[in-house]
Amino acid sequence: MALVSVDECRAAAQAALQAAGVDTEPARLQVDLLLDAELRGVPSHGFLRLERIIARIGNGVADPATRGVQHWRGDSFLSVDGQQGLGPVVAMQAVEVASARARQTGIAVAAIANNNHIGMLAWYAEAIAQTGLVCIILTTSEALVHPFGGGKALLGTNPIAIGVPTDTGPFVIDLATSLVSMGEIHDHGHRGVALPAGWALDAEGQPTTDPDAARQGAIAPFGAAKGYALGLAFELLVTALTGAALGREVRGTLDADHLSNKGDVFILIDPLSGQGAALSAYLETIRQTPPAPGFEQVLIPGERGRARKTARLANGIELADAVWATMQRMRHSSPPTARQS
């Protein structure tokens, strides 16, 4: 592992994107998103993704110059054609416009199609809640998850994030409807460790503890039938609002070659004023709950990540050597980058 300061990480990633032809401001947004994932301890959504983003720009399936085309379907429904822009660039533009509308009408939705991977949803949820709005964020992705009781990957990991402002700062959850991420499967593979039973099926739909077999197969939904129901509902809801592809037709978030055809939905709501103190007090009550046997303390979702962020801002980030080497190589590339995959 390489211990790299936040400033160094940011500069390298920014230079790599600019070398690929991305303007300063969109590059800054994309870097902020990846950096925030590293800071919170979600490296699967961190700088590991940079090489693919740059390859997609080189391959013409990511356009760093667009912010998408926005169209109001109704006073509170913003429909966005992402035009294969960079995920956070298109999404934050939509969030900004829809947030202003939510402050007027009480609620607004931005439904985005044809946008590149929007990365870690907590980044958006935190930013939105910071401005005083409640949000629900959904995005779909390639089929990696099997239905409960089914032997084949047919659902995206279909995460949900929710942000709620409180007097002690944003409350944020961000969770996939899969039991684990494909990143965790890969990680077990790299470390040569068997998967726990119940995590995955192989390509024939048989239970497996072999990470390599799991990569060709499917990950379980979290929470058995209930997590499956949620993941399926999110997939249908996102497509109903965006026209995105479904199931195994989804492309472009795990490859460098295909147009991205998944969907992103941001629901933004202006909450009642005056609730923040009660919400904070309730969270404190939960934090102070006597732990159950086997636990040291009760955690509030998002707070471990926030503590990691504070520490890493001070001490730097541990990056996998290969990731850091690639970042340094890319900053000296010249645009457009050659085809990479």
Place this chain on the structure above:
Amino acid sequence: MALVSVDECRAAAQAALQAAGVDTEPARLQVDLLLDAELRGVPSHGFLRLERIIARIGNGVADPATRGVQHWRGDSFLSVDGQQGLGPVVAMQAVEVASARARQTGIAVAAIANNNHIGMLAWYAEAIAQTGLVCIILTTSEALVHPFGGGKALLGTNPIAIGVPTDTGPFVIDLATSLVSMGEIHDHGHRGVALPAGWALDAEGQPTTDPDAARQGAIAPFGAAKGYALGLAFELLVTALTGAALGREVRGTLDADHLSNKGDVFILIDPLSGQGAALSAYLETIRQTPPAPGFEQVLIPGERGRARKTARLANGIELADAVWATMQRMRHSSPPTARQS
């Protein structure tokens, strides 16, 4: 068990509510909701609830004459003071008004405080999706669920329902963020059967398999940390929009004496047209997935309940003898009913 025809059930429940002073139309809505739960196989939200509803009317904590007071906070945000009306009466009035607005603005939210228990959310989600709208429904409830890692009940069972119209009818999920319902704990108690490990804690926060001890303690969240995160986020979100009570301050859905201070949120969205066929085809693909070992088929959420409904509409409903006897007694009561608990 008593096998009772749907018409008999409906007539008895309708008469019981009218005997308690409820007008024909609100009584019809309340009966429809309870009946639908029986038909779909969710007796915990069926006619078992009728006695408490009528007791609450008698005790002055449910007002069958109001539909709530509605106020537009913004063009798309309907704030409702339920004035302790009957749950489905206030909620359906809000849904009707907010749905019309969602068709104009693309999305609308109804945030309801001071409303009685709204019962099985699937009933609303199905009705809303039937009219062509997508919906997300959240409601809070008394603290019965412990935080992941915590020893005390601090969260409601905080269910979510989602409805999405498809060309083959509404897709509906409706699930609590608890691992099981308190009804299932009671059911094990009645049958004298131990609970599976992991379902519940006793009043001291220790794991228990004793249904009686669990009733004094707490139910686990579903899906470990993720289900806890969802349940907590829903509790905060609902309160942020409605001003409802939180955690152990919530009253009035499990007792006959307290004003109801939980909240209900209905988000209604007008989807893109032309997606219904793709959604139906995707569901069919999932239905046809080869099952994993140990499973006979892959189920689509809501479809077992719909099949039960078809069968019960034809063959009648099996009610617990005590429930049916109470319904028959109540239809001959005179209003206002005496205090019951």
